[in-house]
Amino acid sequence: MTLLSVQNLTKTFQTPSGPVHAVRDVSFEVERGECLAVVGESGSGKTTLANMILGILGATSGEIRFDGATLPAKRGPVHRRAIQFVQQNPLSALNPKRNIGASVRLGLDTYAIGPRADRWLKVEEALEEVGLPREMRQRAPSSLSGGQRQRVGIARALACEPELVVLDEPTSALDVLVQARVLRLLNDLRARKKLTYVFITHDLAVVRNVADRVAVFKAGQLVELGRTEQIFSAPEHPYTRSLIGAVPVVDDAELELRNKLAEGT
Amino acid sequence: MTRALRIIAANPLSLTGLILVLAIVLAALFAPWIAPFPTHNSAVVDFAYANSAPNGRNWMGTDLVGRDIFSRILYAYRISLGLGIVVLIIATPIGTIVGLLAGYLGGWTESVLMRLVDVFLSIPPLVLAIAVLGVLEPTLTNAMIAVTVMWWPWYARLVYSIARSEREEGYVLAAEVIGAPTTHIAFREILPNCLPAIITKMTLDMGFVIIIASSLSFLGLGVQPPTPDLGSMVAEGARYLPDSWWMTVFPGLAILFAVFGFNLLGDGLRDVLGADE
Amino acid sequence: MTHLLDIRDLHLAFKGLSGLTEVLHGIDLSIAAGERVALVGESGSGKSVTARIVLGLLQEMRNARVTGRVAFDGADVMTMAQKDRAALRGTEMSMIFQDPTSSLNPTFTIGNQFAEVMRRRDPKLDQAACDARATEMLTEVSIPDPGRVLANYPFQLSGGMNQRVMIAMALVNNPKLLLADEPGTALDVSVQAQTLRLMHDLVEKHHTAVLFISHNLGVVREFADRVYVIYRGRIVETGPTDAIFHSPGHAYTRALMDAVPRITGAGLPAVPEVSDDFLAPMVRHDGGAS
Numbered sequence: 001m002t003l004l005s006v007q008n009l010t011k012t013f014q015t016p017s018g019p020v021h022a023v024r025d026v027s028f029e030v031e032r033g034e035c036l037a038v039v040g041e042s043g044s045g046k047t048t049l050a051n052m053i054l055g056i057l058g059a060t061s062g063e064i065r066f067d068g069a070t071l072p073a074k075r076g077p078v079h080r081r082a083i084q085f086v087q088q089n090p091l092s093a094l095n096p097k098r099n100i101g102a103s104v105r106l107g108l109d110t111y112a113i114g115p116r117a118d119r120w121l122k123v124e125e126a127l128e129e130v131g132l133p134r135e136m137r138q139r140a141p142s143s144l145s146g147g148q149r150q151r152v153g154i155a156r157a158l159a160c161e162p163e164l165v166v167l168d169e170p171t172s173a174l175d176v177l178v179q180a181r182v183l184r185l186l187n188d189l190r191a192r193k194k195l196t197y198v199f200i201t202h203d204l205a206v207v208r209n210v211a212d213r214v215a216v217f218k219a220g221q222l223v224e225l226g227r228t229e230q231i232f233s234a235p236e237h238p239y240t241r242s243l244i245g246a247v248p249v250v251d252d253a254e255l256e257l258r259n260k261l262a263e264g265t
Numbered sequence: 266m267t268r269a270l271r272i273i274a275a276n277p278l279s280l281t282g283l284i285l286v287l288a289i290v291l292a293a294l295f296a297p298w299i300a301p302f303p304t305h306n307s308a309v310v311d312f313a314y315a316n317s318a319p320n321g322r323n324w325m326g327t328d329l330v331g332r333d334i335f336s337r338i339l340y341a342y343r344i345s346l347g348l349g350i351v352v353l354i355i356a357t358p359i360g361t362i363v364g365l366l367a368g369y370l371g372g373w374t375e376s377v378l379m380r381l382v383d384v385f386l387s388i389p390p391l392v393l394a395i396a397v398l399g400v401l402e403p404t405l406t407n408a409m410i411a412v413t414v415m416w417w418p419w420y421a422r423l424v425y426s427i428a429r430s431e432r433e434e435g436y437v438l439a440a441e442v443i444g445a446p447t448t449h450i451a452f453r454e455i456l457p458n459c460l461p462a463i464i465t466k467m468t469l470d471m472g473f474v475i476i477i478a479s480s481l482s483f484l485g486l487g488v489q490p491p492t493p494d495l496g497s498m499v500a501e502g503a504r505y506l507p508d509s510w511w512m513t514v515f516p517g518l519a520i521l522f523a524v525f526g527f528n529l530l531g532d533g534l535r536d537v538l539g540a541d542e
Numbered sequence: 543m544t545h546l547l548d549i550r551d552l553h554l555a556f557k558g559l560s561g562l563t564e565v566l567h568g569i570d571l572s573i574a575a576g577e578r579v580a581l582v583g584e585s586g587s588g589k590s591v592t593a594r595i596v597l598g599l600l601q602e603m604r605n606a607r608v609t610g611r612v613a614f615d616g617a618d619v620m621t622m623a624q625k626d627r628a629a630l631r632g633t634e635m636s637m638i639f640q641d642p643t644s645s646l647n648p649t650f651t652i653g654n655q656f657a658e659v660m661r662r663r664d665p666k667l668d669q670a671a672c673d674a675r676a677t678e679m680l681t682e683v684s685i686p687d688p689g690r691v692l693a694n695y696p697f698q699l700s701g702g703m704n705q706r707v708m709i710a711m712a713l714v715n716n717p718k719l720l721l722a723d724e725p726g727t728a729l730d731v732s733v734q735a736q737t738l739r740l741m742h743d744l745v746e747k748h749h750t751a752v753l754f755i756s757h758n759l760g761v762v763r764e765f766a767d768r769v770y771v772i773y774r775g776r777i778v779e780t781g782p783t784d785a786i787f788h789s790p791g792h793a794y795t796r797a798l799m800d801a802v803p804r805i806t807g808a809g810l811p812a813v814p815e816v817s818d819d820f821l822a823p824m825v826r827h828d829g830g831a832s
Contacts, residue, residue, distance in 0.1 A: 041730035042701075054442050080444040093435035097457035103436070107443045146585070153439070160443060175584040175757060180801040180811040187810060202731055205803040209810050232807060246735040248760025250787060250799060253806050271559065 003196050004030040004053070004164055009062035011048050011220075022048040024220040025062070030164070035190065035197040037211035037228070039204065039243065045220035046200050050166050053198060054085055067163070081111050084162035088169035090149035094141040100127070100152050101137030107160035126155040131185060147178035151185065158189065164196045172203060183210060204247050208232050216240045235261055269537045279533025285526025293342040300336035307491050319511055326511035328501070334511060337493040338519045344494055345523065348405070349474040352412045353467050360420025361456070361463060367421070368428025369437075369451045379425060385418040391480060398486045408487040412477055416470070423466055427459045461538030468534055472527035479520050495520050545572040545613070546718055546751050547596065552610035554591055554600065554775075562607070565591055566775040569610070575718065576749040578742070580766035580783075582756055582798075588775040589755045593721045595619075596753065597637060598627030615718060632662045635719040636712040638741075641728040642704035646696040652676075652707055653692035656714060663715045679710040683740055702733035709741050713748060720745060723755045738765055759802055763787055771795045773820055781827025791827070793819030 011023040023045040030036045040046045051057040053064060055075040064071045071079055084107075087093040094103050101123050108119045124134040130151040141149060150170065157165055170186065171179040187210060190197055199211060207214055207228070214231045216224040216239065224237040235241050245262030249255050273279040297303045301323075305311075311331035319326045325334040367378040385393070397411035431437060432455070440450050479496030481487035488494040495516045502512025554566035566588045573579045583589045591600060598619050600606045612619040615634065619627060631637075639645040647655060653669075656676035660667050673692060680688035683706040696704055705726055712720055725741070726734035742765055745752050756762050762769060762783070769786045771779040771794065779792040790796045797814035804811075 041732065056441065077444060085442040087435045087439065089435055093439055095436040095454050106440060106445055110443055110445050156439065176798060176801045177584065177814065181813050183810055184813050205805045208805050208807045209803045232805060242732060246732040247805055248758055248764060249805060250759045250763055250802050254804050257806050
């Protein structure tokens with residue numbers, strides 16, 4: 001069943017040096033419960049696309065449908081709540097002057113989720129769910145590590161009880177050991193809470209292991225869309241091949257696969 | 266709190282500021298008990314001791330009608346500090362709200378509010394205050410109004426620039442995606458991040474407000490005699506320089522210490538609050 | 543054999559309000575002339591401060607306490623006068639940073655910045671001589687139309703171009719040692735791959751030794767001859783790149799390797815728990831230049 005459907009979506013920015021087509025006539029669908037990876041380099045339009053899905057940016061033309069209904073330009077609370085967001089930089093994503101609990105509680109207060117008296121309890125449950133101790137709600141963001149902050153960001157998004165989560169490079173600022181744990185957590189949460197992910201990243205090795213399908217973007221256009229195994233066994237578009245060819249790899253099997261795919265044979 | 270004190274104590278300049286400010290505040294608070302001649306804060310005369318140089322009875326000498334200068338300085342500090350506090354308590358929230366709304370909302374609100382702020386900032390502060398007092402009657406209340414009118418735009422400008430950069434931070438975006446109300450984002454998310462700068466500026470400004478208020482009364486536009494005021498004491502004494510130097514020098518030093526103290530303390534607070542993150 | 547850079551028992555501690563914090567606990571590291579050595583570790587492991595000590599930057603900080611021996615080209619960097627250390631930087635050793643665009647000065651043209659760097663070695667060089675040499679270096683990093691680039695400001699160039707300019711500038715004085723701190727991490731993957739290949743070829747050609755600091759094992763594998771793995775201020779494993787990648791001996795190195803997602807799709811990487819084994823004694827693979 002389709003949860004999110006993007007139809008002929010276009011975003012053009014007017015700049016002093018003429019119009020810039022950040023996203024050009026893009027169409028794709030995301031199934032309920034699926035993880036769709038959106039891959040591209042800077043200037044590919046992947047962030048603009050994310051902002052349109054989140055309702056931060058309006059589209060120039062085309063439409064976004066969610067659960068069968070067209071999303072209006074001005075989102076109502078039902079849709080805002082259903083589509084949540086995890087950011088790349090865990091350092092700036094949390095307000096340095098508010099404690100962890102207050103940040104996680106924001107969604108609960110905004111949507112009046114649960115009786116007021118129970119919300120701190122719900123905050124603690126949300127923290128526990130992402131593998132953080134309950135007492136952490138009293139702490140300031142500055143006392144947390146990067147990985148812990150990213151978990152708080154995830155808890156904050158999930159406290160709104162969303163259906164779709166847009167993840168913008170959620171692990172690229174993290175160390176590799178921490179990244180492994182956060183990726184696992186995201187995978188577990190998706191299964192447990194029946195979430196749907198739009199996973200934006202430039203890291204193809206991550207994509208290979210978390211995504212069901214992959215959408216490759218280049219200069220605002222969707223150049224290849226396919227199941228993950230298919231993209232990593234027989235990439236069709238030369239740009240996809242060049243992206244795979246640039247991945248830094250650590251073991252020999254990877255090296256072999258990469259060189260084979262990059263050559264396009 | 267202990268951490269803040271440790272940071273201030275580690276810097277001799279900040280520590281000097283803290284001690285000066287504490288001394289001035291205590292002197293002002295307890296003026297009626299400390300002052301050797303508490304009645305000299307009004308129109309009393311004591312011609313027997315008129316125009317005497319500093320001595321064991323009058324540590325800082327007396328003025329033309331024999332009032333003790335030391336006592337009058339203590340009372341003048343009460344007026345100056347009170348005026349500074351009132352001005353900042355009114356000017357800071359106005360400036361903060363204007364700056365916050367302009368900085369966070371942007372667009373039309375930003376253009377209108379900040380152009381208004383620019384208009385105020387383009388007039389030299391003292392000229393603006395003199396103009397206000399020219400229209401109104403020169404009294405203590407009106408002096409406060411005049412100084413407040415010229416003061417809030419600086420807070421608007423300060424908060425505006427912080428809010429504008431905070432607007433780009435991830436936590437603001439996160440609150441927007443969650444759908445939190447604009448007032449929540451402006452006052453609960455962004456404002457706390459402006460507070461350290463606001464508090465630092467308020468401390469620094471206490472000194473400057475005292476200078477401006479003294480300048481106005483020096484020109485005869487502020488607090489009116491017989492109420493003691495540092496500015497008018499300097500103005501009065503200046504007519505008898507250099508013979509009766511104590512009439513000018515001690516009130517002048519009093520202004521200097523106040524400004525100096527608040528400035529040093531403000532710099533110290535900047536270290537404390539800036540190092541917070 | 544003699545080393546170009548030889549670090550012995552390097553300790554570093556920072557003085558804070560709450561006392562001393564030890565960051566490096568006795569590091570041994572050496573680089574031969576012309577050798578490419580990587581220092582791999584996570585954030586906070588002490589890899590960047592090690593580079594700063596080699597550059598002589600931390601010795602001058604009031605709240606840093608550095609002990610141990612750092613010998614560069616026969617001279618002792620630790621006991622050297624401040625101004626001699628400063629004279630080494632940009633001439634005998636140079637540095638490339640993570641974000642190329644912010645490490646170039648936005649208010650000067652590329653040509654001016656090249657000239658400034660070259661005059662550190664020879665103050666009497668005139669602009670024409672500088673431009674000629676800069677053009678030569680820019681051609682070496684495959685920048686088309688170097689004349690135009692010299693007249694440009696950094697913001698007029700792309701991130702990838704600025705990275706190449708940084709590399710050219712770092713090598714223009716023919717340094718003996720290049721310190722590269724996470725070069726290209728701020729760039730797109732394909733641009734990063736290109737610039738690293740370029741840097742690899744260039745240092746090989748000029749016989750420049752490199753201390754390559756990175757958290758990215760894949761990048762290290764492609765660039766370095768020899769690897770040091772650092773964990774919480776201690777070197778836990780060292781050896782030739784091939785040995786480290788084919789038979790990692792230390793628990794921490796193995797954990798790092800296991801945590802990297804593979805494009806062959808072995809599923810989500812294992813989540814190794816931080817264990818006491820990470821603090822086990824150093825594993826040394828023989829071979830390579832040291």
